[in-house]
Amino acid sequence: MRVISAGTHPAFDVFQQWDGAADSALPAAIGLAWHVELPEDVNSARAYLDEQARRSRAAQHALPAVDAALLRDLDDIRARGFRYGFAGDTASAAGNPRSVLAAAARFDMTGETFALWDRLPLNRQAVESVVERLGRWSEQVQQAMTLTALVDSRTAGAWIASSRVDWAGNVDTRWNAAASANRQQLHAAVLEQVLATRQNWLRFFLQVTAGAVRVGAVLASGPLSPVAIWAAWNYVQAVIGEYQTLAAGMPEAN
Amino acid sequence: MSELNDEPLVSFNGINGATGEYLTPPTPVEQVAAAARNLSWRREHLDDLRGRVFDTAQAMSVLPQFGDGSDIQRVGWGVIFPASARPEHVDAILAALEPLIHLRKQAAGKRFRIYQGGDGFRWIDGRPETKNDWITRHGASVGPVDPDVIPFHLLIVADPQSIPFQFQYELDVQHSVGRIYFPRLADYACYARSVVDAETGSVRLARRAVFFGTAHAGDGATQASADHLVKPLHEHVSRLSADFSMGWSSELVLPGDADRATLKTLLGGSQTPAFLLTATHGMAWPYQHNRQAGEQGALVCQDWKGPEVEKVKRSHYLAAADLPEGNSLAGSILFTFACFGAGTPYWDDYAIAQNTARTALAARPFLSQLPLRLLANPAGGALAVVGHIERAWTHSFQWGKLQSQIQAYQSMIYHLMDGKPIGVAMDDMNVRYAQIASQLSNNLQELKFDPQAVSPYQVAFEWAAANDARGYAVLGDPAVRAAVGPPETRQDTRPVLLISQAFMGALPVVLDQEALLALSQEEQRLAGQADQELIDAHGAFAVPQAPPADGTADRQPSPGNDLPGSAQAPRQEMRSSSSTSQPRTGGTPYTSVVDGLAFALQQYDTAGAESFNLRDDAREKIKSIVTGLNNALQNLARSMEKLTADAATLTVTTSVSDLSGEAQAGGTDLRYRTNINLLGDMNVLVPRSADASDEALLALHTEMVRLALENRIAFLKTIGDTVVQIFGAPKGDG
Numbered sequence: 001m002r003v004i005s006a007g008t009h010p011a012f013d014v015f016q017q018w019d020g021a022a023d024s025a026l027p028a029a030i031g032l033a034w035h036v037e038l039p040e041d042v043n044s045a046r047a048y049l050d051e052q053a054r055r056s057r058a059a060q061h062a063l064p065a066v067d068a069a070l071l072r073d074l075d076d077i078r079a080r081g082f083r084y085g086f087a088g089d090t091a092s093a094a095g096n097p098r099s100v101l102a103a104a105a106r107f108d109m110t111g112e113t114f115a116l117w118d119r120l121p122l123n124r125q126a127v128e129s130v131v132e133r134l135g136r137w138s139e140q141v142q143q144a145m146t147l148t149a150l151v152d153s154r155t156a157g158a159w160i161a162s163s164r165v166d167w168a169g170n171v172d173t174r175w176n177a178a179a180s181a182n183r184q185q186l187h188a189a190v191l192e193q194v195l196a197t198r199q200n201w202l203r204f205f206l207q208v209t210a211g212a213v214r215v216g217a218v219l220a221s222g223p224l225s226p227v228a229i230w231a232a233w234n235y236v237q238a239v240i241g242e243y244q245t246l247a248a249g250m251p252e253a254n
Numbered sequence: 255m256s257e258l259n260d261e262p263l264v265s266f267n268g269i270n271g272a273t274g275e276y277l278t279p280p281t282p283v284e285q286v287a288a289a290a291r292n293l294s295w296r297r298e299h300l301d302d303l304r305g306r307v308f309d310t311a312q313a314m315s316v317l318p319q320f321g322d323g324s325d326i327q328r329v330g331w332g333v334i335f336p337a338s339a340r341p342e343h344v345d346a347i348l349a350a351l352e353p354l355i356h357l358r359k360q361a362a363g364k365r366f367r368i369y370q371g372g373d374g375f376r377w378i379d380g381r382p383e384t385k386n387d388w389i390t391r392h393g394a395s396v397g398p399v400d401p402d403v404i405p406f407h408l409l410i411v412a413d414p415q416s417i418p419f420q421f422q423y424e425l426d427v428q429h430s431v432g433r434i435y436f437p438r439l440a441d442y443a444c445y446a447r448s449v450v451d452a453e454t455g456s457v458r459l460a461r462r463a464v465f466f467g468t469a470h471a472g473d474g475a476t477q478a479s480a481d482h483l484v485k486p487l488h489e490h491v492s493r494l495s496a497d498f499s500m501g502w503s504s505e506l507v508l509p510g511d512a513d514r515a516t517l518k519t520l521l522g523g524s525q526t527p528a529f530l531l532t533a534t535h536g537m538a539w540p541y542q543h544n545r546q547a548g549e550q551g552a553l554v555c556q557d558w559k560g561p562e563v564e565k566v567k568r569s570h571y572l573a574a575a576d577l578p579e580g581n582s583l584a585g586s587i588l589f590t591f592a593c594f595g596a597g598t599p600y601w602d603d604y605a606i607a608q609n610t611a612r613t614a615l616a617a618r619p620f621l622s623q624l625p626l627r628l629l630a631n632p633a634g635g636a637l638a639v640v641g642h643i644e645r646a647w648t649h650s651f652q653w654g655k656l657q658s659q660i661q662a663y664q665s666m667i668y669h670l671m672d673g674k675p676i677g678v679a680m681d682d683m684n685v686r687y688a689q690i691a692s693q694l695s696n697n698l699q700e701l702k703f704d705p706q707a708v709s710p711y712q713v714a715f716e717w718a719a720a721n722d723a724r725g726y727a728v729l730g731d732p733a734v735r736a737a738v739g740p741p742e743t744r745q746d747t748r749p750v751l752l753i754s755q756a757f758m759g760a761l762p763v764v765l766d767q768e769a770l771l772a773l774s775q776e777e778q779r780l781a782g783q784a785d786q787e788l789i790d791a792h793g794a795f796a797v798p799q800a801p802p803a804d805g806t807a808d809r810q811p812s813p814g815n816d817l818p819g820s821a822q823a824p825r826q827e828m829r830s831s832s833s834t835s836q837p838r839t840g841g842t843p844y845t846s847v848v849d850g851l852a853f854a855l856q857q858y859d860t861a862g863a864e865s866f867n868l869r870d871d872a873r874e875k876i877k878s879i880v881t882g883l884n885n886a887l888q889n890l891a892r893s894m895e896k897l898t899a900d901a902a903t904l905t906v907t908t909s910v911s912d913l914s915g916e917a918q919a920g921g922t923d924l925r926y927r928t929n930i931n932l933l934g935d936m937n938v939l940v941p942r943s944a945d946a947s948d949e950a951l952l953a954l955h956t957e958m959v960r961l962a963l964e965n966r967i968a969f970l971k972t973i974g975d976t977v978v979q980i981f982g983a984p985k986g987d988g
Contacts, residue, residue, distance in 0.1 A: 064975065131879065134879055135878060135879040135882065138879055138882040138883060138886060139882065141886065142882070142885070142886050142889065145886075145889070145890070145893070146889060163958070165962075165965075167893065168893075168896070168897060168902070168904070168966070169904060169962050169965045169966040169969060170904060170905040170906065170962070171905075171906045171907070171958050171961070171962040172905075172906075172907045172909070173906075173907070173908050173909070173954075173955075173958055174909045174910070174911045174922055175908065175909070175910050175911070175951065175954065176910075176911065176912070177910040177911065177912060178912070181950050184950075184954055185954075185957075188954065188957045188958065188961065191958070191961055192961050195961060195964075195965040195968075198965075199965070199968050199969065199972060202969075202972055203972055205886070206972070206976050209883050209886075209887075224879075224880050224883070229879075
């Protein structure tokens with residue numbers, strides 16, 4: 001699955017379900033083009049799309065919980081004076097949301113400390129790269145939400161259908177008259193996946209924005225400071241990662 | 255000495271591998287600024303600091319008729335003991351120090367003093383006296399030193415619980431101050447003999463300076479110190495010596511060579527120079543950890559590959575126990591830039607947790623073992639070791655975006671090269687502290703009247719920088735100077751030290767009885783345990799009587815923490831000293847996310863953004879992001895408005911085509927169209943004539959309608975949730 005942005009910067013998917021690309025030849029009215037090349041075998045294609053849908057649903061369920069989790073963790077920091085027990089936690093920010101906050105709390109943008117116990121898994125370059133990423137993400141989400149999306153489904157190179165979805169959700173679909181009904185159904189599943197992804201993108205963007213303000217207000221940095229952005233970006237991903245890990249081991253509720 | 259098991263000892267991420275806990279609460283900028291406003295700076299100390307900066311009469315630390323402080327005969331020399339130390343301990347220490355005492359007394363003449371007993375440093379009602387209390391008792395006041403009243407050079411002989419680091423900092427503003435406190439009586443004899451040998455011509459060293467700095471991959475702190483402290487200082491010394499024909503050579507140990515084996519050669523080994531400056535990480539251990547007493551401040555060498563590769567192991571750092579035996583550091587002066595390189599205070603200087611509390615770093619403040627061992631080396635000790643109390647920061651040599659702000663270091667090294675005593679050489683480091691602290695004090699004063707006068711980021715920066723600047727301490731006699739020969743000296747002459755075996759036995763870890771009582775019961779117990787360990791290792795001197803149980807641990811109230819074996823570091827709550835202190839709303843100065851967003855936008859339009867200390871292009875990116883976020887939220891609000899307008903309609907169309915690619919007018923046959931308005935009224939347009947294939951197409955169209963509706967609803971829900979989350983939930987009627 002590929003998501004393509006107009007211009008020179010490739011699009012990217014924070015949930016890593018879509019490969020990113022750029023195409024300067026895209027018409028200006030098209031915000032993002034979503035191209036899906038499915039396996040020729042319909043059952044395999046369906047199974048692939050089902051798996052993508054499951055992952056999207058996990059993110060969709062996790063995202064609304066982020067704000068509450070963040071508020072709870074920040075309240076915990078305020079109340080306990082920051083005495084988290086992190087024994088056994090890894091240094092990976094993606095693995096543990098609270099360790100992200102811990103790292104942000106200890107990071108002093110005004111200077112570097114020579115105390116080894118203050119060593120953190122982030123440095124100025126890491127912070128700045130996340131800030132840059134959020135900048136591009138912000139533009140991409142705005143493209144997704146304000147311009148028209150073009151969704152194109154193919155199987156074994158043969159075109160199935162194309163849909164245009166504008167910012168208000170109006171949908172205009174062209175179907176290949178020669179495509180079988182089974183293949184045409186696959187496009188519906190692809191469109192559903194694109195719409196779910198756009199929703200998740202928007203929620204992720206809003207969670208990171210709100211999160212960066214909240215984190216910055218409570219910890220060392222100030223709202224939307226670089227460290228707060230870094231913390232929010234990684235915190236949201238860590239919460240989703242935790243949820244996806246949990247969800248992978250459990251049957252989905254109907 | 256055999257290596258300990260090479261196992262990972264400290265994990266990163268700010269996590270201590272021993273306890274799994276963080277030791278320092280967060281330092282929110284707003285809270286730091288607020289806490290700084292509540293700091294009770296002693297008026298006298300502030301006057302000292304401001305005087306050094308603003309009063310030309312106090313610009314010199316000693317009255318001008320006595321010179322610059324280099325001549326002991328003119329400026330005097332004294333020793334300060336704790337007032338409530340046992341007389342037999344003080345007498346024994348003085349006896350062990352006798353060669354040094356005699357030398358200084360001869361030089362200082364009538365300006366020689368020993369402050370012991372009632373003249374020593376006092377604890378009164380469980381509180382240590384201040385510097386000004388002490389000097390006032392002895393007839394002096396704030397201002398330049400009058401050596402006829404109190405000598406200029408002062409050696410504190412006490413542990414930092416008995417005579418606090420705070421006293422040393424404050425005294426050091428005007429005086430030339432050093433400190434020693436060794437665990438064994440024999441160490442005093444070693445040190446005294448080392449100093450006397452150096453100053454009576456037995457030691458002659460080549461004029462050689464070495465600069466040793468690590469730079470671990472992925473570690474910003476040591477990369478900065480290598481590039482902006484160590485290398486520039488080496489170049490400065492080379493240039494200075496050539497320009498002024500001072501006869502010094504300078505060597506730079508590049509990070510790639512700055513390993514533990516090399517450092518050993520420089521600390522008593524074959525390559526020990528007259529002056530050595532090291533810049534490395536210092537090891538740190540949590541409250542009551544069994545490695546803390548022996549290895550706090552140990553120097554992390556280049557053997558450690560960096561945080562992205564591995565955790566620090568025992569073989570990566572050099573501690574007191576690793577020093578080669580039998581080699582001499584006689585005549586040398588060392589400067590170690592490392593966290594806890596000189597010592598560890600009781601309270602964490604940087605722990606202003608949510609403007610409420612601070613936590614203890616150690617069961618009692620202590621001096622680091624590595625410098626003490628260097629000073630008391632049985633084969634010939636260093637004359638002085640300058641190190642850092644508490645953590646060291648890049649504020650020491652960087653200021654905001656300015657790199658290599660090392661003027662104070664340059665001054666210190668110049669004075670040493672010029673033959674000045676280390677206490678005099680350190681004066682510009684003191685002036686730097688005074689400048690930063692005065693600036694901070696002025697800004698805090700302004701903030702009382704105009705909360706917008708100074709950015710909280712600036713306050714937080716200056717606060718950290720002031721703490722950092724204050725933390726440099728001389729361990730050793732402040733009147734010593736590097737024992738170098740004439741410029742043509744090429745070989746070092748370091749005689750074997752001859753020490754009397756008469757001085758045996760251990761001294762208590764806390765010398766002053768009143769100071770010991772100020773600790774909590776558990777900490778007193780730990781001090782007693784440490785005393786016993788020293789006695790077991792070095793033999794008894796005089797075991798202090800266990801103090802009577804007394805619950806008046808006023809300085810470190812720790813209800814519930816006095817359990818045997820408890821590793822819970824005591825916390826002390828901050829009390830606001832001002833009725834106008836900033837009101838707190840659960841620690842969050844913003845009532846909603848949108849308020850925070852507005853504040854952020856304002857910050858990026860003001861000097862506040864400077865404090866992020868980013869590259870200019872990075873800061874511009876963030877500003878554009880913040881603006882972009884603001885625009886995105888406004889777009890969402892407009893979208894919500896449009897979608898919920900009466901005329902809003904959802905339209906779904908289905909066509910068939912033989913052609914793929916972008917929509918083309920030709921070759922596309924529109925089949926179905928559905929319009930749904932806000933109220934749910936649906937309008938479906940179908941072909942006039944339908945065939946069998948249309949049934950399947952209609953099913954697809956219906957599916958598209960379902961997807962479009964669900965998407966519209968989800969979009970509205972997201973916007974609605976956003977409004978609540980970002981703007982705050984609407985309040986009910988009061």
